Amino acid sequence: MAELQREELQALLGAFALDAVDPDERDQIERHLDTDPRARAEVESFREVASMLAVSGADAPSGIWDHIVDEIEGEQRDLGTSDVAPPPLDLFEHKRARESSRRSVAWRWVGAAAAVAATLIAVLSVQVLRQGDRIDRLDVAMTGDALLRGAETAAAAPGSRTVSLTTDAGTEMASIVLRPDGTGYFVSRGLEAAPEGDVYQLWALVGDREEPEAISAGVLGNNPRVASFRFSAPVTGFAVTQEQAPGVISSLQKPELTGLVPA
Amino acid sequence: MTSSEPPGGTEQGAVFERDVRESSDAKLVLAIARYRQEALAEAYRRHGGACFGLAQRLAGDRTFAEEVVQEVFLRLWNQPEKFDPDRGTLRSYLLAQTHGRSVDLVRSESARRRREEREARMNAESGYDLEREVWDLTLAEHVREAVSKLADGERAAIELAYFGGHTYREVARILDQPEGTIKSRIRSGLARLRSELETSEVMGRG
Secondary structure (H helix, E strand, C coil), rough: CCCCCHHHHHHCCHHHHHHCCCHHHHHHHHHHHHHHHHHHHHHHHHHHHHHHHHCCCCCCCCCHHHHHHHHHHHHHHHHHHCCCCCCEEHHHHHHHHHHHCCCCCCECHHHHHHHHHHHHHHHHHHHHHHHHHHHHHHHHHCCCHHHHHHHHHHHHCCCCCEEEEEEECCCCEEEEEEECCEEEEEEECCCCCCCCCCEEEEEEEECCCCCCCEEEEEEEEECEEEEEEEEECCCCEEEEEEEECCCCCCCCCCCCCCEEECC | CCCCHHHHCCCCHHHHHHHHCCCCHHHHHHHHHCCCCHHHHHHHHHHHHHHHHHHHHHHHHHHHHHHHHHHHHHHHHHHHHCCCEEEEEEHHHHHHHHHHHHHHHHCCCCHHHHHHHHHHHHHHHHCCCCCHHCCCCCCHHHHHHHHHHHHHHHHHHHHHHHCCCCCCCCCCCHHHHCCHHHEEEEEEEEHHHHHHHHHCCCCCCC
């Protein structure tokens, strides 16, 4: 089929939004949308309109949901786990070493995790890889104003706490806004991009303030600006490490940034 | 087990479920990205009915519609980053996915035969009725009013393309109109609906 002219492509935007064009026209329009933000916005607004025509007051059939759950749980069974929470790390070990010599330190598994690490590590690595991958990709999709507005709203909300994440020298490079419900926002304050192939990873510190454990709160990506996470356990502080992509389940790296939640 | 139940019945799970019920669509998708099944259950509770209704309307076949809806929500689970909240609501995204997948399937050869038989029966009865498709209690009045302001030709073209799953060329043949006219009517009709819905401030409601 001949290449369509811009005017012809524009005339087809309504039909395209309703999936009412032929496949070769669809391909050309998709390429056109990549180069014309106004045309893309028009298509998106038409799809929003169409979605209102389709709104129905009917309940979602429960039988379909059961099939969806079966599929998801079957996939988790294939991976060998239904719990994706990474095991905790021994931050106390890190803290002691850091305070004594400032040398690079190793975070180690706490005893309980170490006992099962040998059997779980392969499975968890797969899960962390998958989680890191999707969070990285999600960050790309959600770095717009929406997350930043969410962080600003959270900062102003009653009961929210802000944690300054600083370097060893005390320079603030990022902050965390933590809502009482456990929703948190990571906001960069000038954190530079990690070297190619590395990502930043956020760790939540839980338990005793003097001897906390660290649990991965998510992989932030190579050059994070703003990200959101959720953590339901009481958190005493946060740390950020630099890791090889796509992230790790246990860190051997010295934290780049740390910060304690105000008591 | 269904994940609309609090995980493990714990207090923490109950809190999470309550949070999920109050979460915006964007937050729901973030939670889905973190493998929170409760968040997917909430997305399904909010939008599964509309997706199923649309798929069934296009296919006229419950089994077919169930397969499409299952596929759409599993795709959200596996590829949540495909949804960009800056580009529209989650409902719009899921319904566009549902529509696209349904249309692909109904245009396949085997489905085409079934659809032609079904349409022959429908045309013998009452044909499409766009206004009957719109009945959500919170939006129905505004959407009905907007639809009522469409010109007859615009309404018929949108009905056949969206709920009938026809291409604009097929719509042109069905309505015995030039293809250019149908393209133009679909676009102008959608723009008119958008304008009316913006005026009534229902556009963008999740």
